[in-house]
Amino acid sequence: MANLTLVEAVTQALAWELEHDDSVVVLGEDVGINGGVFRATNGLQQRFGDQRVIDTPLAEVMIAGMSIGMAAQGMKPVAEAQFMGFIYPMIDHMVCHAARMRHRTRGRLHCPMVLRAPFGGGIHAPEHHSESTETLFAHIPGLRVVIPSSPLRAYGLLLAAIRDPDPVVFLEPKRIYRQYKEEVPDDGEELPLDVCYVLRDGSDITLVTWGAMVKETLQAADALAEQGISAEVIDVATIKPLDTATIIESVAKTGRCVIVHEAARTGGMGAEIAAQLADAGLWHLHAPVKRVAGYDTVMPLYKMEMQYMPSVQRILNAVNEVLEVS
Amino acid sequence: MSSNVAAFNINHYQFLDPAGNLVGNNQPAIAREFDKLVDYYKLMTLTRTFDKKAIALQRTGKLGTYASCLGHEAAQVAIGATMREEDCFAPMYREYGAQLYRGVKMSEILAYWGGDERGNDFSxxxxxxxxxxxxxxxxxxxxxxxxxYKLRNEKRVAVSVVGDGGSSKGDFLEAINAASAWKLPLVLIIMNNQWAISVPRSKQNTAQTLAQKGIAGGLPSIQVDGNDIVACHWAMEKALDRARNGLGASVIEMITYRLSDHTTADDARRYRDNEEVDQAWAREPLLRLRSWLESSGVWDDEQQQALEADCVEQVNAAVEEYLALGYPGNESMFDYMFAELPHDLQAQREQALKELPAQPEGHH
Structure with a gap:
């Protein structure tokens, strides 16, 4: 059993699926001999050859469009967008084709592809390399959006994403690519999509988050525990479709909810979660639902990026506000 | 000092001129394979008959917005006739002639433009x-x-059609680039009908040809008279053979003319002169093939009349089938979204089936 970082778990999942399913191909810019700019595909081309792990010309639209074409003809392409900041030209194909191919052909064609991209801030990257725009995809009917927050979940969820017969946007929180290692058995066992993962049980407040923000949220829960406050922490993991039931079940127990995400506040998935709570969980609530999110500003360059992103302190501030009124 | 590091030329091919005479040397065998040419002519005529009917259906409120293929019949039938069943066609939205050849039913084309996804689940x-x-x-x-296909070592070719307007888009250029980089079994056809809705070819760019965009990406590229089925057929066979034999992709610019409005929602009189359209009618594809068949003694007025009657009958039967299709059912809004309906959509499906009328008001 290997002790792996999150990015190494991604590599291990890709390798497993390349090994066990001939229809899987990995493609993207610099994914071949270079192993990807984050090394997510490290060693894969050397192991599986350049017909399975394919360096593409520098053309994001092409990567998305050809992945769709391949997927419709029986392949399972796993495409990499080098950074989420370069994913936007691909949206045309994801929205107009990948998301609707099964529906508009009444199931005659479908699109079993995965579009992977590293996303989020906190690594002092250049402009356009730090945004969290997962909601753009979550809004589109026909797409699944999956975000792992640990090496184990990266492995299991990526396997599930590749095996899923429909398109999945798989966003990897690059700030925690190498945050810590954990034992990740290379057993080909997938983890379920479409469900939240309860990372910590609690009874006083529910903290809902995903991606890299799981780290600060768990730290906030530790700090709260020292004050005698018991926080439940939920990693949403699949942000679309949203596992509302698990969140509402938790809030039914705690009566309080704070949602934490790096993405800009307005129209972020926090808004959807809050709306779901207002709809189906209102009578469980002892206090208003709070969001701790990125500001509705342009993501600043790196001198200021940590100011933009939710911090442990900002999470604690929101929790205290909620506790004060209830 | 400078030296010429690249040179290219684009050849234009025409074998059947607008008057229906074979022209030039080295005419391909298909020019005299009359059984096939008669079949193609019949399908071109059916395509045109269908197109006329579809527009009539739209004008009488029985069909939604429809994109006419008037004037493109030779190019389209040549594409359909030269492809194999196992090849893959990726059309834009008006390549009915090619699709009819490949087995798509007229009623399915109507279903799609009639607002019903079942049209895309075609035959x-x-x-x-x-x-x-x-x-x-x-x-x-x-x-x-x-x-x-290439990765699986299958001898299959993918064929796509883009308009002159679409050739301005990055997708087209990126496809050329990719096909060149990986030597893909691909045929890209630029159906140059001179108009991108209201923007004429002359305002799209100043390149002498659109075919040369293929050259820029490293693909052999030619231009043919898109109203000449012999030239289109010849060019398609050549490109398909090349692709099937592992030699890579090609670009064919087929020069034709959009004799219709862009769609039934468009009125081309707002932006182009009738005179230009009249001149284009003199080059249209059906008449020249008919002339060639007649002067070769394999077609006559009686056959023409019988064909026209048969086409009307086939189209009318297709319209009947289309009109009898019925409402797809509200559940179909949900049931094809995913292989397995996720929990959020299960809930919405349940709600929709409860709260919606079984059919929208006014549906017949």
Missing amino acids: GPQHDFAWCVPIATQCLHAAGAAMA
Whole structure:
């Protein structure tokens, strides 16, 4: 059993699926001999050859469009967008084709592809390399959006994403690519999509988050525990479709909810979660639902990026506000 | 000091001139394969008859917005006739002639423009792509299909059609680039009908040809008279053979003319002169093939009349089938979204079936 970082778990999942399913191909810019700019595909081309792990010309639209074409003809392409900041030209194909191919052909064609991209801030990257725009995809009917927050979940969820017969946007929180290692058995066992993962049980407040923000949220829960406050922490993991039931079940127990995400506040998935709570969980609530999110500003360059992103302190501030009124 | 590091030329091919005479040397064998030419002529006539009827259906409120294929029949039938069943067609949205050849039913074309997804679940080859409205994206889907065939060592070719307008889009250029980089079994056709809705070819760019965009990406590229089925057929066979034999992709610019409005929602009189359209009618594809068949003694007025009557009958039967299709059922809004309906959609499906009328008001 290997002790792996999150990015190494991604590599291990890709390798497993390349090994066990001939229809899987990995493609993207610099994914071949270079192993990807984050090394997510490290060693894969050397192991599986350049017909399975394919360096593409520098053309994001092409990567998305050809992945769709391949997927419709029986392949399972796993495409990499080098950074989420370069994913936007691909949206045309994801929205107009990948998301609707099964529906508009009444199931005659479908699109079993995965579009992977590293996303989020906190690594002092250049402009356009730090945004969290997962909601753009979550809004589109026909797409699944999956975000792992640990090496184990990266492995299991990526396997599930590749095996899923429909398109999945798989966003990897690059700030925690190498945050810590954990034992990740290379057993080909997938983890379920479409469900939240309860990372910590609690009874006083529910903290809902995903991606890299799981780290600060768990730290906030530790700090709260020292004050005698018991926080439940939920990693949403699949942000679309949203596992509302698990969140509402938790809030039914705690009566309080704070949602934490790096993405800009307005129209972020926090808004959807809050709306779901207002709809189906209102009578469980002892206090208003709070969001701790990125500001509705342009993501600043790196001198200021940590100011933009939710911090442990900002999470604690929101929790205290909620506790004060209830 | 300077030296010439690249040179290219684009050849234009025509074998059957607008008057229906064979021209030039080295005419391909298909020019005298009259059984085939008669079949093609019949399908071209059916395509035109269908097109006329579809517009009439739209004008009388029985069909939604429809994109006419008037004037493109030779190019389209040549594409359909030269492809194999196992090849993959990624059309834009008006290549009915090619699709009819490949087994798509007229009633299915009508179903699609009649607002019903079942039209895309058509009777043609099941791996063919559906109609593609966003412009030029289909070129990359075809490139992806070609990549799949190449990776699996299958002797199959993907064929896509883009308009002169669509050739301005990055998708088209990226498909050329990819096909060149990976030597893909792909044929990209620029159906140059001179108009991108209201923008004429002359305002799209100043390149002498659109075919040369293929040269820029490293693909052999030619131009043919798109109203000459012999030239289109010859060019398609050549490109398909090349692709099937592992020699890579090609670009064919087929010069034709959009004799219709862009769609039934368009009025071309707002932006182009009748005179230009009148001149284009003199070059249209059906008449020249008919002339060639007649002067070769394999076609006459009696056969023409019988064909026209038969086409009307076939089209009317297709219209009957289309009109009898009925409402697809509210559940179909949900049931094809995913292989397995996720929990959020299960809830919405349940709610929709409860709260919606079984059919929208006014549906017949």
